[in-house]
Amino acid sequence: MNDTLMADNIVEQAAAWRTAGRRVALATVVSTWGSSPRPVGSQMAVDDRGSMAGSVSGGCIESAVAHEAAKTMEDGEPRLLSFGITNEMAWEVGLACGGQVQVYVEAVE
Amino acid sequence: MKREILDRLLAAKADAIPAALVTDLNSGLQTLVFEDTVHGGFGLEPDLLDEVRRRIRQDRSGMLVDPQDEDGFRLFVHVHNPAMRLLIVGAVHIAQALAPVAALTGYDVTVIDPRGAFATEARFPGVKLNHLWPDEALAELKPDVRTAVVTLTHDPKLDDPALIAALRSPAFYVGALGSKRTHALRLDRLRDEGLSEVEVKRIRGPVGLSIGAVTPAEIAIAIMGQITCVRRGETHPC
Numbered sequence: 001m002n003d004t005l006m007a008d009n010i011v012e013q014a015a016a017w018r019t020a021g022r023r024v025a026l027a028t029v030v031s032t033w034g035s036s037p038r039p040v041g042s043q044m045a046v047d048d049r050g051s052m053a054g055s056v057s058g059g060c061i062e063s064a065v066a067h068e069a070a071k072t073m074e075d076g077e078p079r080l081l082s083f084g085i086t087n088e089m090a091w092e093v094g095l096a097c098g099g100q101v102q103v104y105v106e107a108v109e
Numbered sequence: 110m111k112r113e114i115l116d117r118l119l120a121a122k123a124d125a126i127p128a129a130l131v132t133d134l135n136s137g138l139q140t141l142v143f144e145d146t147v148h149g150g151f152g153l154e155p156d157l158l159d160e161v162r163r164r165i166r167q168d169r170s171g172m173l174v175d176p177q178d179e180d181g182f183r184l185f186v187h188v189h190n191p192a193m194r195l196l197i198v199g200a201v202h203i204a205q206a207l208a209p210v211a212a213l214t215g216y217d218v219t220v221i222d223p224r225g226a227f228a229t230e231a232r233f234p235g236v237k238l239n240h241l242w243p244d245e246a247l248a249e250l251k252p253d254v255r256t257a258v259v260t261l262t263h264d265p266k267l268d269d270p271a272l273i274a275a276l277r278s279p280a281f282y283v284g285a286l287g288s289k290r291t292h293a294l295r296l297d298r299l300r301d302e303g304l305s306e307v308e309v310k311r312i313r314g315p316v317g318l319s320i321g322a323v324t325p326a327e328i329a330i331a332i333m334g335q336i337t338c339v340r341r342g343e344t345h346p347c
Contacts, residue, residue: 008189008192008215009122011118011122011189012119012122014115015115015116018112028185028187030132030134030171030172031171031172039170040170040171041170041171041188078137104134104185106137107110108112108115109110109111109112109115
């Protein structure tokens with residue numbers, strides 16, 4: 001069975017990738033409005049090979065978050081991302097999901 | 110996230126110690142809050158610290174905003190509580206389906222059965238097994254508000270002591286397998302044991318959502334659906 005489905009262990013996955021020498025960013029849902037698909041606290045880890053574990057939406061914004069995560073791995077700077085109907089990407093990534101979501105992306109040192 | 114904070118958080122999770130990671134979204138600094146200690150990058154005022162600990166107890170991650178602060182003060186509190194627990198009494202066929210469904214749902218599962226032939230590693234690979242008599246097992250495992258208890262044996266000698274212990278605990282869900290007739294007889298026995306009407310009414314029986322479940326896997330889904338409904342469904346009947 002897929003361990004990342006079974007429990008809240010994305011931090012563990014991020015740490016394991018980091019320990020293996022990869023660059024890693026951790027994305028966390030910090031606030032939601034309306035019918036966002038994943039609750040506050042949902043996490044996704046991304047590494048510099050493009051591996052992903054967990055999710056921050058029902059698949060709506062993961063690729064956009066992974067793209068920003070790559071920048072955070074590069075410069076080490078955290079990013080606060082907003083997705084939803086007020087975002088310019090709304091018609092691209094917002095409509096399929098509905099709601100709005102804020103995602104905090106940080107590098108794992 | 111600094112490695113030291115990450116390592117402390119991982120250690121807390123591994124030891125099933127409740128913790129909250131507080132992130133200042135403006136600076137990126139992080140502080141780890143436990144029930145009795147604090148480690149990390151910035152200090153928290155006593156009232157904020159109290160609020161973070163309240164969030165841990167409520168299992169509620171989210172933003173912490175100070176309306177007095179006009180500088181756009183933004184803290185995110187990420188609560189990391191130990192997994193919810195499911196105690197299954199009866200290492201029976203339905204338990205073999207329920208244990209993995211519950212694990213997939215994120216529950217820390219223990220199967221309780223004093224009958225050695227039932228509660229075996231071969232039948233429950235990777236699942237925690239407890240071979241004590243159910244009331245002794247529950248006394249040891251101490252169901253709390255984040256624990257669900259389900260009895261599946263059909264045997265009053267095993268189910269009833271478990272139910273009595275579960276009903277006298279703060280467990281958020283208590284369910285018992287058995288038909289309506291079996292359940293009515295069970296309630297009569299429990300009343301005879303001195304349980305109050307309020308206590309016996311806490312038992313979900315016949316256990317599980319009414320979805321016409323027939324096979325062990327379907328019954329497991331019905332039970333897990335009902336546990337989820339009780340935990341999450343604030344307005345739905347379960």
